[in-house]
Amino acid sequence: MREEEARDRAKRAVEIAVTAGASDAEARIVLARRFNAQARGERITKLDASDGRSLSMRLFLDGRKATLAGTHWSDEDIRAGVSAALEQARYAGVDPYAGLPDPSEIADRQLDLYDENVERRGDDERLDDVRDVERSIRAADARIDNSNGSSYHDACVTMALANSRGALRSYRGTQVALSASPVASEGAYRRTAHYGDASRFLSRLEAPGALAREAVRRTVLFCGASKPPTQTTAIVFDREVAAALLGDLFAACNASNVAVGNSWLAGRIGERIGSDSLEIHDDGTIPGALGSSPFDDEGVPTQRTTVFERGTLRSFLFDTYYARRLGARSTGNASGGGIGPNTFFLAPGERTLEALVAATTRGILVMETIGFATEHASGLYSRGARGIMIRDGELAEPIEEFTIAAPFPEILAGIDAVANDLKFDGSIASPSFRVAEMQVSGSLSAP
Amino acid sequence: MANDPLTARGAQRILDRALRDGGLYADVFCERRSTVQMRLQEGAIHEAGLAQTLGAGVRVVVGESAGYAYTEDLTEERLIEAAGRAAAIARLTAEGSARAARLDSLDRARDALYDRARTENAAPALFAALLERADIAARANEPRVVAVNAHIVDEVQELWIARSDGSFRFDRRPMVTLGVQCIARAGRERGTGYCADGGRTSIGFFDSTTPEELAREAARVAAVNLDARPAPAGEFETLIGAGGGGVLLHEAVGHGLEGDFNRRGVSLYSGRIGERVASECVTIYDDGDLPEERGSASFDDEGTTCGHTVLVERGVLRGYLHDELNARLMGMRSTGNGRRQSFRHLPEPRMCNTYMPPGEAPLDEMIASVRDGIYAKSFAGGQVDIGKGDFVFMIAEGYRIERGRLGAAVKNATIVGNGPDAMTKVTAVGNDARLARRHYTCGKGGQYVPVGVGMPTLKVSAMSLGGTEGA
Numbered sequence: 001m002r003e004e005e006a007r008d009r010a011k012r013a014v015e016i017a018v019t020a021g022a023s024d025a026e027a028r029i030v031l032a033r034r035f036n037a038q039a040r041g042e043r044i045t046k047l048d049a050s051d052g053r054s055l056s057m058r059l060f061l062d063g064r065k066a067t068l069a070g071t072h073w074s075d076e077d078i079r080a081g082v083s084a085a086l087e088q089a090r091y092a093g094v095d096p097y098a099g100l101p102d103p104s105e106i107a108d109r110q111l112d113l114y115d116e117n118v119e120r121r122g123d124d125e126r127l128d129d130v131r132d133v134e135r136s137i138r139a140a141d142a143r144i145d146n147s148n149g150s151s152y153h154d155a156c157v158t159m160a161l162a163n164s165r166g167a168l169r170s171y172r173g174t175q176v177a178l179s180a181s182p183v184a185s186e187g188a189y190r191r192t193a194h195y196g197d198a199s200r201f202l203s204r205l206e207a208p209g210a211l212a213r214e215a216v217r218r219t220v221l222f223c224g225a226s227k228p229p230t231q232t233t234a235i236v237f238d239r240e241v242a243a244a245l246l247g248d249l250f251a252a253c254n255a256s257n258v259a260v261g262n263s264w265l266a267g268r269i270g271e272r273i274g275s276d277s278l279e280i281h282d283d284g285t286i287p288g289a290l291g292s293s294p295f296d297d298e299g300v301p302t303q304r305t306t307v308f309e310r311g312t313l314r315s316f317l318f319d320t321y322y323a324r325r326l327g328a329r330s331t332g333n334a335s336g337g338g339i340g341p342n343t344f345f346l347a348p349g350e351r352t353l354e355a356l357v358a359a360t361t362r363g364i365l366v367m368e369t370i371g372f373a374t375e376h377a378s379g380l381y382s383r384g385a386r387g388i389m390i391r392d393g394e395l396a397e398p399i400e401e402f403t404i405a406a407p408f409p410e411i412l413a414g415i416d417a418v419a420n421d422l423k424f425d426g427s428i429a430s431p432s433f434r435v436a437e438m439q440v441s442g443s444l445s446a447p
Numbered sequence: 448m449a450n451d452p453l454t455a456r457g458a459q460r461i462l463d464r465a466l467r468d469g470g471l472y473a474d475v476f477c478e479r480r481s482t483v484q485m486r487l488q489e490g491a492i493h494e495a496g497l498a499q500t501l502g503a504g505v506r507v508v509v510g511e512s513a514g515y516a517y518t519e520d521l522t523e524e525r526l527i528e529a530a531g532r533a534a535a536i537a538r539l540t541a542e543g544s545a546r547a548a549r550l551d552s553l554d555r556a557r558d559a560l561y562d563r564a565r566t567e568n569a570a571p572a573l574f575a576a577l578l579e580r581a582d583i584a585a586r587a588n589e590p591r592v593v594a595v596n597a598h599i600v601d602e603v604q605e606l607w608i609a610r611s612d613g614s615f616r617f618d619r620r621p622m623v624t625l626g627v628q629c630i631a632r633a634g635r636e637r638g639t640g641y642c643a644d645g646g647r648t649s650i651g652f653f654d655s656t657t658p659e660e661l662a663r664e665a666a667r668v669a670a671v672n673l674d675a676r677p678a679p680a681g682e683f684e685t686l687i688g689a690g691g692g693g694v695l696l697h698e699a700v701g702h703g704l705e706g707d708f709n710r711r712g713v714s715l716y717s718g719r720i721g722e723r724v725a726s727e728c729v730t731i732y733d734d735g736d737l738p739e740e741r742g743s744a745s746f747d748d749e750g751t752t753c754g755h756t757v758l759v760e761r762g763v764l765r766g767y768l769h770d771e772l773n774a775r776l777m778g779m780r781s782t783g784n785g786r787r788q789s790f791r792h793l794p795e796p797r798m799c800n801t802y803m804p805p806g807e808a809p810l811d812e813m814i815a816s817v818r819d820g821i822y823a824k825s826f827a828g829g830q831v832d833i834g835k836g837d838f839v840f841m842i843a844e845g846y847r848i849e850r851g852r853l854g855a856a857v858k859n860a861t862i863v864g865n866g867p868d869a870m871t872k873v874t875a876v877g878n879d880a881r882l883a884r885r886h887y888t889c890g891k892g893g894q895y896v897p898v899g900v901g902m903p904t905l906k907v908s909a910m911s912l913g914g915t916e917g918a
Contacts, residue, residue, distance in 0.1 A: 040511070040711070047536045048515040050504075050529070052791065067496040071519035085497045088483065091575040093491025123535070148713050183713050183834060188867075190713050190834030230681045232917055260488055261594035261630045264637065337496075370830045371839040371861045377630050377637040378672070382861040382913040384830075384839035401837050403863050403913025405680065441680035441863075441913045 006031055006160035007170050009055075013078050014162045017059055020082045024060040024100050026163040028297060029053070029073075033156045037127055039134040040149040044127055056337070059085055063094040067337055097324040101300050103165045105320075105330065109301055111294045112287055113173035115201040119156050126152055129178060129208050136212030137182040143220050148181035148192060150212075159293075167299045175290065176202055180215035186223050193218040193368070198425050200288050218367065222386060225398035228442040234363030235404055235438045236356060236390065239421050241369045242430035246280070246346060249408070250428060251376045253307055254339045255322035264379030264408060265313060274311035274412035277349065277433070281306050282317055284332055284342030291343035291427035295332070302332040302342050311412070317341070341427045348431040349418035356419045356434060358393040364440065365390055366404065379408040402442035411435050451607060451617070452501060452521050453477040455550045458609035460523065461505060462547035465530040466611060469537035469544050470507040470514075472771070473530075476748065477503035477521070477607040478790040483568040487578040487597040495571060502790040505533045509540045511710075511776055515793050548613035555617045560736065560743050561647040563619045565603060569650045574599045577650065581627045581658035589666040591673060594630040597662070599623070601650060608750035618745045622897065623650055624886055627662045631669035638675065639859075640668030641827070641843065643886035646739040668825075668844050675856035678845070678914030684820035685862065685910040686813055686848070690883040691825040693900030696731050697801050697889070698829040698838040699866040700724075704758050704766070705891075706773035706784070706796040708833050715836045715867065716764060724764045725870030728806055731759040733768055735783050735799035741885045741897035742799035746783065749794050753783035758801075759870075770796045788894040797891060800899030806876025810904050813875055815851040821912055822846045822853060823862060836866035839913075861913040869907055877904030 010027040017025035031053050038046035057068040059082065066089035068081045130152035138144055153176070160170035179196025195215035197206040206214075237245060257263040265273075284302020286292050295301050298320055306314050318326070319334035333339045357365060366387040375381065382405035389396040406414070419432040458475050465473035484496040503526060504517035514536025516529040537543075578597045585595040602622040609615045626643030642665040644656050687695050700716075708714035716724065725731075735753025737743050746752045749771050757765045769777070770785030773796055786797040814822065822845060829840030839861045847854035882901035889898045 043510070043512055044536065044539055045512045046515070046793065047512070047539070048793065049532050049535070050515075050517045050791070052517070053519055065494055067494065069496070069498040069500075071500045071502055081497065081499060085495070088485070088495035088497060088571040091485070091492055091571045092495050093493065095491070095493070127539075146711065146713055148708075148711065189715050189836070190717075192713060192832070192834040227911075230917070260596055261632065261637070262596070262628075262639070264635075370832065370837070371841055372828065372830065375639075375859055377639045378859060379637075380859055380915070382678075382841070382859070382915075384837065384861055384863040384913070386837075400835070401863055401865055401911065403680070403839070403861050403911060405678075405860060405913045405915045407915065439680045439915050439917060441682075441911050443682060443911075 003158050003160065003170050003172060006158055007162065007168055009073055010160045010162035011168055013055060013057060013073060014164050016075060016078045017057065017082045018164050020079060021086060022059045023062055024164045026058045026100055028056045029160045031158040035126060035154050037130050037152045038149045039130045040147050045149060059089060060099055061086055061089045063096060063098055064089045064092040065095065065098045066092065097321055100163050100165050101298050101320045101330060106167045106299045107301050108169065109294045111285065111292055113171065113200050113292060115174045117202045118154050118174040118176050121154065132208035133178060133180050133212045136209045137180050137216050140213050140216040141220055143184040143223065144182045144216055145185050146183035148183060150180045153177045161299050163299065169295060169299055171294050174200055176205055178205060178208065178211055180212050182216050182219045184219050184223060191219050191222055198290055200290055204288065222398045222400060225400040227401045228399040228440060230442050231440050232437050233440055234360055234434055234436055236360060236363055236365045236434045237432060238365060238367045239430055239432045241366050242433055243426065243428050244369055246344060246430045247428045248381065250341050250344050253316050255316040255318045255326055256339050257376050258316050259322050259325055262377050264377060268313050270312065272312045273409055274308055275415045276310050277415045277418045278308045278311045278412050279347035280308040281347065282331065282333065282342050282344045286343055286424060289343050289424040291341060296334040297336060298334040300330045300332045300334065305331040343424055343427055343429060345422060345429040346418065346431060346433065348420045348422040350420055353419045353421050353432045356417050356432065357390055357395060360390045360393060360434060363390045364399065365395065381406055381408055381411060402440055404438050404440055406438045451553065452479065453503065453607040453609065455552055455615055457523055458615060459547065459550050461526050461530045462609060462611050464527050465505050465507050465534055466545055466547055468534040470509045470534065471543040471545050472508040473547065473611040474506050474749065475503060475609040476790055479605045480602065481568055482600060482602040484598065484600045485574045485578060487582055490582055492575050492578065504790045505530045506793065507533045507536055508772055509537050509543050512536050512540055513772065513793055517790050545611060547611040550609055550615045551613055553615050553617050560738050560745060562621055562649060565621050565649055568601050568603060573650055577625060577653055577658045581662040584659035585627060585629050585662035585666045588663045589631060589670045591631040591633055592629045592666050592669060593632040596628045597626065599625045610750055614750050616746055616750045620744060621647055621649055623648055623652060625653055625658060625661060626886060627665040629665040629669040631673040633673060636673055638669045638673030640665040640672060644884040646741055646885040647743055648739045671844055671856045672859065675858040677916045678857035678860035678912055679916045680912065680914045682909045682911050684817050685907045686817065686822045687905045687907060688824035689877060689879045689902060689904045690881045691900065692905065693802055693883055693902035694826045694829050694840050696803060696902060697798060697900050698831040698840060699864065699869050700731055700759065701733065701798045701801045702831050703833055703836060703866055704768055706767045706769040706777065709767050710773045710776050714833050719764050720766065722764055723762050724867050725759055725762045726873045727762040728876045729759055729762050729870055729873050731801065731803050732756065733758055733798050733801045737800050740800045740882065740899040741887065742899040747785045748787045749785035751781045751783045751785060753799060756782045768796045768798060770794050786896045788896060792894050795892065797896055798889060798898050802882060802901030803880065803903060805878050805880035805903045808875045808877050810877055810879055813877060813904055813906050814848055814853055817848040818850060820848045822848050837863065838866060839863045857914065863911045863913060869910060872908040873905055874908050875906035879903050
C-alpha cells in the first residue's frame with residue numbers, strides 16, 4: 001500500500017467514526033516494511049522480512065475518550081471496532097481537556113527522513129554487512145571465542161494521519177541499524193557486551209569493521225574485573241549510560257507523569273535544579289536524526305523545546321491533552337497514545353571524553369548500567385554498574401558488581417563536566433558527563 | 448468469536464510451500480487477540496481502549512537458522528507469499544529437506560488450566576466499577592495518598608498452530624490484570640506503592656481478590672516508602688521476601704538456563720548440568736502447567752505441551768528450558784518453553800512460572816537470626832547479564848534488620864549480586880513458599896511475555912545494597 005492509499009484509508013476511518021456517532025475522531029495508519037537478519041559464525045541464523053500494518057484511532061464522544069487499535073481496516077472492520085470502542089467511551093469521565101489539537105496548531109512541513117538507498121538495498125548487500133560484522137569481531141581480538149549473534153535491521157515506514165477537523169498528512173522515513181554481541185570466555189564466565197549503531201541514512205551508519213572493533217573493545221575491557229570497595233567518588237558516565245540516565249530524567253519531565261503526581265519535578269518549573277552544565281532540549285526537527293519527524297502522533301508539528309537551561313527547569317514535555325490540563329501548549333511530543341521523546345538530549349561540551357578522564361584525579365568511568373527506572377516519583381537513582389577505575393587521570397583496573405546511587409537532584413547539581421561526544425543515534429542521546437560525587441556500593445571493606 | 452481463520456487444508460498448502468526450497472521443519476502461527484483496557488486517574492475513568500489484532504507468521508527452520516515472515520492479510524495468496532519469504536533461509540543455507548506431514552484435523556481438546564470457554568471481553572461497565580472501588584479504597588485508607596492511578600486489562604488470545612510434523616492445535620487463553628498505583632506525599636517527599644493481581648482467568652477473580660484489597664496494599668506501601676529512610680550502601684545479610692522475591696530466581700538463575708544461551712555456549716551455566724551451582728537448600732522449578740498462572744498455557748507458542756521442569760535440585764543443575772529448535776540442536780526435548788510476544792515475533796526459550804518449594808525456617812526465626820541486615824520484602828523488577836551472571840533487582844518495599852529486629856523502612860534501592868555466588872550464599876529457606884501476585888512480565892530481546900514467580904523467604908549471607916548512605 002502506498003502513501004496515498006494510507007492517507008485515503010485514514011480519512012475513510014475518520015468518516016466512518018463520525019457517521020457512527022463520534023463527535024471527533026482521529027486515525028493513524030502505519031505501514032512498515034521490515035528486514036531483520038542475524039549472523040552467527042559462518043551462518044545467517046535469522047532472516048525475517050515482513051510487511052506490517054496497523055491502524056490506531058482516538059474517538060471522542062462529548063468529552064469522553066476511547067482508543068481503538070487494530071490490524072484490519074475494511075469499512076466493515078472499522079465500523080464494528082468503532083461501535084465497540086464508543087460503547088466503552090460511555091463509561092469514561094467527561095473531561096473538558098479531552099479532544100483533538102486545534103486546527104491552527106496543525107501545519108504542513110517536511111523533513112528529510114527518507115533514504116532511497118535503504119529502500120533499494122538488495123538482500124545480498126544487507127547480509128554482507130551483518131556477515132562482515134560477525135567476521136570482524138572474531139578477527140579483532142584473539143580472546144573473542146564466541147558470539148551471541150550480530151544483527152542487521154532496516155525498515156521503511158509510512159505514517160498517515162487524518163482527523164475530523166480536516167487534518168490529512170503523511171510522511172515516510174527509513175531506519176537502518178547494525179549491532180554486535182561478541183563473547184570472550186574467562187574461566188566459568190562469559191564476557192559479553194552489546195554495541196550497535198542506528199541511523200535514518202545508510203551513509204551515516206558506522207561501518208561494520210569499526211562497529212565490530214568497538215563492540216570487542218567494550219567486551220574485553222572487563223576481563224579480570226573485580227568488585228570495588230564501598231566508597232563515594234566521582235562518576236564519569238560514558239555516553240551510552242549517560243543516555244540511559246537521561247531516559248529516567250525524561251520520565252520525570254513527561255507531563256503525563258507530572259499531572260498525576262508521579263514526578264519529582266512536579267511544581268518546580270523555574271527552579272534551579274542542576275549545575276550550569278545541565279542544558280537539555282527535546283528537538284524533533286534535527287535533520288536526519290532518528291527521533292525527528294515533521295509532526296507528532298496527533299499531527300502537531302515537532303519543535304525544539306528547552307527543558308533545562310543552565311540548570312533551571314524551563315518546561316515539561318506535552319501532548320495536546322496534558323498541555324490543556326496543565327495550562328501549557330503542546331510541545332509536539334504525542335507518541336503512541338502517550339507522551340514520548342523526539343530527540344531528548346544533553347547539550348555537548350568542548351572536550352573529548354579522554355580529556356575529561358585525564359582531568360579526573362579519582363573516580364569511575366561507568367560503561368554499563370543495569371536495572372530500570374522505578375523512581376520517577378521519589379527521584380532516587382540506584383543502578384547496578386560496570387566500569388573502570390580512574391586514578392590520577394588514567395584509566396586503571398576494570399570493576400563490576402557494584403551499584404551507584406544518589407538522589408536525582410544531587411546528580412544533576414553535581415554535573416561538573418560534559419564531553420563533546422554527542423551522537424543522535426536514538427530518541428534519547430547524551431554526551432559523556434561527570435558527576436562530582438556519588439555513593440558506590442560494593443564490597444564490605446572501606447577503601 | 449468468528450470461525451477459524453486457519454483451516455487444515457489451507458495450513459497444509461502453506462507448509463508445503465514453506466518447505467519447497469528445503470528446510471527441516473516449518474510452522475504457521477496464527478493469532479487473534481482482543482484486549483480491553485481502562486485507566487482511572489483523579490477519580491474518573493480517563494481512557495478506555497480496545498485493541499483487536501489478527502495475523503499469522505510462517506517459519507522455516509534449517510539447522511540453527513530460522514526464516515520468518517508474517518502478515519496481517521490472511522488470504523491464502525498472502526500467506527503463501529509469506530511462506531515463500533520465510534523459505535529464503537532454506538535457499539541461503541541449502542541443506543536439509545523435509546516434507547510436511549499430512550496435518551491432523553484441528554485439535555481443540557486439552558485439559559484446561561484455565562477457562563477456555565470465554566470468547567468475549569467482559570462488559571465495560573464491570574471494569575469501570577472495579578476501578579472506581581479501587582480508587583475509593585486507596586484514598587479512604589491513607590490520608591497522605593495524593594494520587595491514585597488504576598488500570599484494568601482484559602484479554603482473550605486465540606491461537607492456531609500448524610506444524611510440518613502434522614500437529615494442528617487450537618487454544619484460547621484468557622488474561623486479566625487489575626493494578627493500582629498510589630503516590631503518597633508530604634512536602635517534597637514522595638513515596639510510591641503498586642499492587643496488582645489477576646492471571647489467566649476472568650474478572651470474576653476480583654470477587655475474592657477484591658479491588659479494595661489491592662488498593663489498600665498499594666496505599667500501605669506508598670505510605671511506608673514515604674516514611675522510609677535513605678538506604679545504606681554496602682554488603683549486608685539479606686532476607687528476600689516470599690512470593691515476589693521469586694524475581695531473584697528468575698534473574699539470578701532462570702535466564703541463564705534458557706536453551707538458546709546454553710546451546711550457543713554463552714551462559715555461565717553452559718555445559719554444567721550435573722554440577723553444583725547453588726547451596727544444597729536450593730531447588731528451583733519452572734512450570735507452565737499451573738492453573739491460571741500468567742506463564743501457564745495448555746501448550747506453548749510452538750504447539751508443544753507445557754510441563755514441569757526441574758532446573759536446580761538440592762543445589763545441582765538439572766536442566767535447561769527449551770524450545771524445539773534449541774532442544775533439537777542439543778539432542779534434548781523441548782520442555783514447552785517456546786514462547787513469543789505475538790505473531791510478529793519468532794519463538795524463543797522463555798520461562799513460564801519459576802518457583803522454589805518451601806524449606807523449614809519460620810520467618811520470625813529468620814529475622815531474629817540477622818544481626819545487621821536488610822529485609823527486601825518485595826521487588827519492582829530486575830535484570831541480568833547472562834554471560835557473567837551479575838543481576839540487579841529493585842526493592843519496592845524493604846526494611847533494616849538490626850540485632851534480630853525489624854527496623855525502619857528503607858527507600859527504594861537496587862540490590863546487585865552474582866547468580867551462582869548469591870545462590871551459594873543461601874543459608875536458610877523459609878517455610879512460607881507461595882506464588883507471587885500475578886502481574887509480572889518478562890522482557891528478552893525486545894519481546895515481552897507474561898510470567899509467574901514464587902518463593903519462600905530466603906536468607907542470603909551477603910548482597911550489595913545500592914543505597915545512598917555511606918557506612
